[in-house]
Amino acid sequence: MVRTNPERRQALLDGAIEVLARDGARGLTFRAVDKEAAVPPGTASNYFANRDDLLVQVGHRYYERLQPSDAAMSMLTEGPRTAETITALMTDIVDRITNFRTGYLAQLELRLEATRRPELQSLLTERVQADLTLNIRNHLDSALPGDEDTVLLLYLSLNWLILERLTLPGIFTEEQAKALVATAVDRAIGKG
Incomplete structure (x- = not known):
């Protein structure tokens, strides 16, 4: 090889x-x-x-292709510690993934394939767990509103929003998606 x-x-x-x-x-x-x-x-x-x-x-x-921009990372480290900052970060994630449509669809195929391939399942499990752990640590270390559950709830809800946007694009407009991100943030940190 x-x-x-x-x-x-x-x-x-x-x-x-x-x-x-x-x-x-x-x-x-x-x-x-x-x-x-x-x-x-x-x-x-x-x-x-x-x-x-x-x-x-x-x-x-x-995962290499989905790395956040320096601007997004500076928002995390230097931005105000508000729900609006979290909303901007979550919107960036949704936009980044939505703009890499084929990558997300390929990832869905990989997840389905992982149900039949233990090595692939292990890789994806390790990668997603590492991402969640990093996101939780970054969130807590940056003193943004919310806690570990905030990060997990946003991960779960926004993943489904992304799935809807990419597989059934007529369900939510871009404006509705942005409003849903803000609502998810507010609810996850206990504002709404």
Whole structure:
């Protein structure tokens, strides 16, 4: 297995995300990834030991691409300690994920596939738990209103809002989604 070109590896993983989002887990083949990434046939098989390896690496790549901007992180560390700051942060998260539609849809496919693949389930469980732990710690350390349950309630409610926005976009308009984020924040911190 050859792993010498990091840019090509990223292109293959990004191509795999697009294939997963469009064709589902059953459509994810090395041939489909090669075609999507516009690389010579057989390239993906040089970078990934097998399909399971590819799925696990796609899970890592999804999270790499969703890292918050420096502006969002500075809001967390330097912004006022208010519900409005939390709402702005949550809106940023919803927008970031919604704007990476294929990534989120690929992530849903990975989660379904994880019910059949223990290694993938382990990776996703560890990653989501680590993200939740980090988000809780960041929230508490930054002295924003609310507690650990605030973070968990926002995680659960906003994930479903994102799911609705990406799979049934006619349910909520963008304005309604923004209002729902604000309402979720208010309720989670005990304002409403």
